[in-house]
Amino acid sequence: MRQINKGSEPAEHTQWKGQNKALPNFCYAALTAEHRRAIRENLVHEQRGLCAYTGRRIEIDSCHIEHLKPQSHCGPGEDIDYRNLVAGVPAPNTPQLSYGAHKKADWPPVAAEHLFVSPLSAGCGARFSFRLSGEVAASNVGDAATTETITRLGLNEKALVQLRKSAIDATLQIRGRGLASIDVGDARRRLNDLERAEQQNGPLEPYSFVLTQALEKQIQRIEKIRQAKKGQP
Template identity: 25%
Template sequence: MKQIKKTKEPQSFSEWKAKANSDWKPAWENLQNPEKVDILEKLIEDQHGICCYCEARISVESAHIEHIVPRSIDIRKRLSFSNLLASCQKETQKGDPLTCGKSRGDWYDKDFYLNPCDENSRKEIIYLLDGNVTVQNKNFKIFIEKINLNIESKKRARSNVIDIFTDLDTSDAQKILDVWLSEKVYHPYISAALTAAKELCGIEY
């Protein structure tokens, strides 16, 4: 996972919460647009346009707001911007395999949840050249399983990115990565690309 560096919450969200008075308290259940879409847009911007977990390309139309500590576990963090992420799979069809936030549901174990905002979490995830994802410490395998990162569609998407680097020389691979990492929106599955560049082309980032 690419580490997410959070910025300030949208001003509209701050102003909405500041309206609290003796008759009305801000709550997740009464959060509506435009504040809600402003939050999602800011989360996607902070994440450079990719899902917090799988790194698929996301947009306001395709993403949903994910709580690091689920709403059912800690009511105090429901409206904390630092507790919010943007995850893929806003809508699913019957029979679609769930992944990322949709697959995780309300699961949270502070000892085994890998927070995408944490540098140590980024280092824990290992991207393999066959498109699979695993972890350094086997105790974190539960995280990979809970967010279902190894479903076939995700493996295939990562493999397609990895294949780009198969026959590239170091110079060409470097040019591609320089572009992908400099743009406002990262290339989807950028961590798989970084792994491929290192393993196949000898490029360290």
């Protein structure tokens, strides 16, 4: 998971709220298709082109508006609060996925909100540890909220794990030399490119936060092997 830094809501949304806040249908269901598209456009830009939960590539027409606090648990006005909205796969009216927003459904209830690691929470990215196999676990084994969030979002569902593994394999291998064959120099350059992109504007590479961890682990592995060889008689 990558931390999302929320910006300003689109002007259309601010204007609509000002004009409709006294009406009985002041809720998400009252938003027009054009209004929702404007929100999606803002969210995709804000999230640097990555799904809030999975890190998959998203565009305006390939995602939907996801409520961090489920609509079924929202109080008046909460389902149109911009800070409660993120963009995620898939697009509306498409087949159900076994992970992400579809898997999350109406979780968490209010009583379990403490078990949800939101992509808006500070430092959320460091709480998830991605393995080279594509699987993910809590960085701290005692972090019950991260473990529960992984389960509730289906972040270890086979299809999503395979997508991450394919991205990791493509990053760590040199064509014709097998898995994890990238050398430390190339790994550092690739890592620097990802870190530099994070500090700039524009879309990020899908699973960029996963690839960063994979490269860091590859560099550590190579350095450990080098140190071991130096210690040999």
